[in-house]
Amino acid sequence: MKETIRKQLDRLRAKGAHYVDTRWYPYEDSNFLFMWNGNLKANNASSQSGLGVRVLYNGAWGFCASSDLSNLEAIYEKAFDNAKIASERVTFPVRLAEKDAIVGRFDSPNQIDPFTIGLDEKVAFLKKMDDALNQPGVAQRTSMVEFVRKQIIFMDSEGSEIEKNIIEVFPNIRAVGIDKDGGMQQLTYAPGRTGATRGWESIDEADFLKNAERLVTELNQLLAAEDAPSGKMSVILLPGIMFLQTHETIGHALELDRILGYELSFAGGSFVRLEDFGKLRYGSEKLTVRANALEPNTPGSFGFDDDGVPAQDNLLIDKGILVGAVTGRQMVEEANAKAKKQIFAGSSGANRATSFYRVPIERMTNINIDPGNDGSLEDIIANTEYGLILDGDKSWSIGSNREQFHFACNIGWLVQDGQKKQVVKNPTYRGETLPFYNSLSAVGDKSTWHVHYVENCGKGAPNQIMQLGHGIPVCRFDNVQVGE
Amino acid sequence: MSTQIIDLLKKLRHEALARGLKAMIYYHEEDSYLMRFANSAISLNTNEHLVRLDMLAFEDRRQVSYSIIVDPADFATMLEGLDKLTEMLPHAEPLSYDPTFPVYAGDVVDERAYDPALAALTNQERLDYFNTLAQALESADVKLSGIFSSGTTTTAQINTANEHTQLFRATDAQITAVLSSESLKWEVNAEQSAQKKSDLDAAALHADLALLVKHYQEDPAVQLPVGKYTVVLGPAATAELSSMMAGYAMDGAAYKQGYSFLKEEDQGKLIFSEKISFVDDPDQVELYAESHDQYGMQRKKFALIDRGKFGSFMWSQDAADEFGKTPTGHNVDHFSAVMSAGEMPVGSLSELLEMERDEDILYIPYIHYMNVVNPTQGMVTGSSRFGALYLTKEGGVQVPYNVRLTQKFTDFFGERVVWMSQKQVAYNNSSSYGRRNPSALLLPRFICVKGIEISHSNPSY
Numbered sequence: 049m050k051e052t053i054r055k056q057l058d059r060l061r062a063k064g065a066h067y068v069d070t071r072w073y074p075y076e077d078s079n080f081l082f083m084w085n086g087n088l089k090a091n092n093a094s095s096q097s098g099l100g101v102r103v104l105y106n107g108a109w110g111f112c113a114s115s116d117l118s119n120l121e122a123i124y125e126k127a128f129d130n131a132k133i134a135s136e137r138v139t140f141p142v143r144l145a146e147k148d149a150i151v152g153r154f155d156s157p158n159q160i161d162p163f164t165i166g167l168d169e170k171v172a173f174l175k176k177m178d179d180a181l182n183q184p185g186v187a188q189r190t191s192m193v194e195f196v197r198k199q200i201i202f203m204d205s206e207g208s209e210i211e212k213n214i215i216e217v218f219p220n221i222r223a224v225g226i227d228k229d230g231g232m233q234q235l236t237y238a239p240g241r242t243g244a245t246r247g248w249e250s251i252d253e254a255d256f257l258k259n260a261e262r263l264v265t266e267l268n269q270l271l272a273a274e275d276a277p278s279g280k281m282s283v284i285l286l287p288g289i290m291f292l293q294t295h296e297t298i299g300h301a302l303e304l305d306r307i308l309g310y311e312l313s314f315a316g317g318s319f320v321r322l323e324d325f326g327k328l329r330y331g332s333e334k335l336t337v338r339a340n341a342l343e344p345n346t347p348g349s350f351g352f353d354d355d356g357v358p359a360q361d362n363l364l365i366d367k368g369i370l371v372g373a374v375t376g377r378q379m380v381e382e383a384n385a386k387a388k389k390q391i392f393a394g395s396s397g398a399n400r401a402t403s404f405y406r407v408p409i410e411r412m413t414n415i416n417i418d419p420g421n422d423g424s425l426e427d428i429i430a431n432t433e434y435g436l437i438l439d440g441d442k443s444w445s446i447g448s449n450r451e452q453f454h455f456a457c458n459i460g461w462l463v464q465d466g467q468k469k470q471v472v473k474n475p476t477y478r479g480e481t482l483p484f485y486n487s488l489s490a491v492g493d494k495s496t497w498h499v500h501y502v503e504n505c506g507k508g509a510p511n512q513i514m515q516l517g518h519g520i521p522v523c524r525f526d527n528v529q530v531g532e
Numbered sequence: 533m534s535t536q537i538i539d540l541l542k543k544l545r546h547e548a549l550a551r552g553l554k555a556m557i558y559y560h561e562e563d564s565y566l567m568r569f570a571n572s573a574i575s576l577n578t579n580e581h582l583v584r585l586d587m588l589a590f591e592d593r594r595q596v597s598y599s600i601i602v603d604p605a606d607f608a609t610m611l612e613g614l615d616k617l618t619e620m621l622p623h624a625e626p627l628s629y630d631p632t633f634p635v636y637a638g639d640v641v642d643e644r645a646y647d648p649a650l651a652a653l654t655n656q657e658r659l660d661y662f663n664t665l666a667q668a669l670e671s672a673d674v675k676l677s678g679i680f681s682s683g684t685t686t687t688a689q690i691n692t693a694n695e696h697t698q699l700f701r702a703t704d705a706q707i708t709a710v711l712s713s714e715s716l717k718w719e720v721n722a723e724q725s726a727q728k729k730s731d732l733d734a735a736a737l738h739a740d741l742a743l744l745v746k747h748y749q750e751d752p753a754v755q756l757p758v759g760k761y762t763v764v765l766g767p768a769a770t771a772e773l774s775s776m777m778a779g780y781a782m783d784g785a786a787y788k789q790g791y792s793f794l795k796e797e798d799q800g801k802l803i804f805s806e807k808i809s810f811v812d813d814p815d816q817v818e819l820y821a822e823s824h825d826q827y828g829m830q831r832k833k834f835a836l837i838d839r840g841k842f843g844s845f846m847w848s849q850d851a852a853d854e855f856g857k858t859p860t861g862h863n864v865d866h867f868s869a870v871m872s873a874g875e876m877p878v879g880s881l882s883e884l885l886e887m888e889r890d891e892d893i894l895y896i897p898y899i900h901y902m903n904v905v906n907p908t909q910g911m912v913t914g915s916s917r918f919g920a921l922y923l924t925k926e927g928g929v930q931v932p933y934n935v936r937l938t939q940k941f942t943d944f945f946g947e948r949v950v951w952m953s954q955k956q957v958a959y960n961n962s963s964s965y966g967r968r969n970p971s972a973l974l975l976p977r978f979i980c981v982k983g984i985e986i987s988h989s990n991p992s993y
Contacts, residue, residue, distance in 0.1 A: 088625035096601035111578035116603045133655040134574035167623035224790050231908040232790035310570040313677040313710045405580045443903040445913045454913045456905045509679045510964040532987050
């Protein structure tokens with residue numbers, strides 16, 4: 049098959065294509081099990097295979113994908129034809145940043161392939177979680193596990209040939225109750241990634257049982273709780289909401305295709321401009337953010353992106369100053385040309401597609417906030433006069449240029465005079481991105497830092513769902529609008 | 533082509549029976565084309581041809597499923613799917629209720645929504661359409677973005693109860709065109725839904741865009757003070773609100789999970805404006821309606837809201853089985869909802885701008901990134917986007933920076949509704965996550981609602 053692909057790449061180059069690449073998925077398997085109130089509502093396996101071809105011709109992209117590999121030449125021809133018609137409307141001819149031709153391989157670290165685990169064992173895990181959540185106060189309980197296993201062969205006309213073998217595991221549990229005022233309250237638990245691997249062994253049953261018990265306890269506190277206060281105050285964001293705050297208002301805002309206007313018809317743009325790099329004070333000096341695709345245990349680490357660029361660890365925000373972006377080969381060339389200077393030295397290796405039948409676009413890797421020097425969560429609470437501790441991503445809504453946001457959290461705790469007080473329900477907060485990050489007044493140390501995965505980040509047209517991660521400490525922000 | 537699909541399903545049924553399986557088999561085929569524009573260029577031109585099979589097997593109260601994207605000529609891989617079901621079934625946990633197994637009463641072929649001319653649309657036609665809608669509107673600062681997404685979706689079903697089959701085929705197009713200022717960062721848009729080629733009207737989009745660009749270039753920009761406003765919603769905003777309300781609050785399973793502000797005792801009660809009826813109508817071909825659901829139930833008009841009264845929850849077969857309800861024909865990939873027209877003779881943006889008004893009006897065509905803040909209150913939040921206008925009672929027009937609204941569904945569709953347009957338009961709200969699934973709603977061109985709270989107002993574009 050590889051030989052056939054290589055011949056097609058060479059054939060299109062000979063026909064005048066400037067660049068051609070192929071992602072061949074010999075297999076992508078998934079297994080999804082979902083239990084709701086003791087009923088195994090989903091016990092699904094799926095499998096797909098196919099090939100996607102991207103052609104650059106006269107500065108324009110064409111793409112074609114199919115699961116029918118009986119006539120490969122037709123797929124390549126269609127991609128070439130698509131590029132030719134696209135080249136009739138070019139304003140800035142696509143150029144690709146330099147990279148080395150790489151022959152390489154990436155295997156995601158795992159000890160136990162979850163597809164070697166029998167269904168009985170997987171169902172037994174869900175039953176245990178279901179039993180653990182089946183307690184007074186819990187009206188609805190769900191537990192789910194999803195496993196993905198895929199092989200991707202990347203080949204391009206520049207001589208790269210990369211094989212990737214990736215396994216992912218996504219488990220979570222949820223408890224829902226009806227509060228004293230008739231409102232629905234819910235708490236979820238998806239474990240942070242603490243080990244060095246991401247196979248079946250990353251599901252720690254004892255940890256899940258401990259957290260199931262915590263969920264039940266906290267849910268019952270929520271059911272009896274009063275509404276969160278409103279007004280301006282400090283908020284201490286635990287990683288269970290801080291990961292999403294980071295994702296939405298740093299990660300997406302720093303995707304270079306958004307900055308350059310390539311997502312304006314759907315996902316939106318960014319308030320960040322090219323002239324901001326190296327100058328914009330994005331946050332307080334306590335804020336250092338990096339895109340680290342070298343974390344071993346998250347889906348934001350994949351060895352090589354779908355341009356064939358090796359994974360990297362790059363600074364995005366250095367002590368509050370904007371210094372980097374989430375980039376692929378095409379966008380860095382265009383950004384540098386438009387800025388008339390070199391802002392980006394090369395691709396940061398963040399161009400990814402969700403499947404063989406989608407085209408790669410700029411996607412977050414692991415957008416991490418460095419741990420700070422403000423101690424443990426307890427230390428931060430002790431140094432807070434008045435505010436809320438917030439956790440859980442109940443809802444999120446962000447302005448089209450990522451300039452402002454509104455989040456609702458699953459649970460809050462009041463903080464008064466340095467002490468954690470009672471649980472409060474229905475907490476929300478909102479803000480404008482730059483003033484918010486400039487109000488960052490405390491960043492927890494390594495003891496507060498957790499890696500969270502995101503399995504459902506949507507972007508692009510046609511739409512794509514991507515998986516990634518965030519390594520996040522506890523963060524405190526001051527003078528935040530709460531309760532609207 | 534239909535014959536080939538039916539023959540394939542019958543062969544698979546035979547193989548399922550040979551394995552002793554009680555099985556349902558679903559076929560999904562898409563031929564998708566998407567031309568994407570950014571920075572006044574074609575940023576991507578793509579097409580995908582994919583065939584998917586979803587196979588479900590039942591044994592007493594156990595059920596399992598297997599899905600594949602497959603080469604349609606690769607029968608061996610499909611058989612591996614059936615073998616996989618056989619292997620999985622003994623390991624499934626029994627449900628606490630009896631799942632219904634469908635028995636089709638006859639063969640169904642529903643190709644009402646299929647237009648061969650739209651299916652055969654060429655790359656050149658897609659490009660010509662965009663060139664027409666953007667004609668003379670682009671500049672060094674004003675750039676064109678958008679998508680022209682079109683394609684054909686074929687679905688078909690069979691099960692082991694008998695040899696009857698169901699087949700549905702539809703063509704669809706979803707066009708979004710955005711003009712944006714690179715320097716100022718404002719953005720306006722115009723959208724079109726098509727079920728057949730003759731629905732395509734680039735000139736209409738050009739007229740809407742030209743009008744909006746004129747106002748965004750010539751009229752003063754304002755940061756609106758937070759507070760209450762009389763708001764006119766465009767069809768994109770109404771579609772987002774009404775489809776999210778139906779999905780969260782009017783679906784029986786979601787209600788049972790605690791995601792609804794409505795209760796069963798609300799059925800028949802006046803909850804919404806008496807001006808509003810909201811009906812799932814399987815006769816609406818332009819909404820890609822399907823005559824039967826996947827359990828073989830013939831779909832009928834289903835009132836979610838009847839002159840302000842909440843009609844009924846939609847019950848899928850599985851939720852009906854679990855909770856002892858009667859299924860409502862909603863095992864479909866999309867519903868086909870129609871919101872009633874009103875009496876106001878305002879059918880276009882230019883007519884809205886010209887209508888006499890005795891108060892200031894905030895026109896919000898589109899709500900960006902809406903999410904449910906509190907499901908049991910029916911509270912949602914989102915931001916205005918794509919061409920909002922502030923129409924002063926003196927007749928002036930201003931361009932507001934984007935604002936945030938955090939309100940209840942009943943704030944938008946309850947007693948605060950002032951008027952609704954006589955004219956209805958189809959709004960295509962298809963999502964291209966995963967498999968192609970064309971969906972659209974038929975909505976009043978405008979809905980005017982008083983007392984909508986703006987909780988945040990951007991200081992700039």
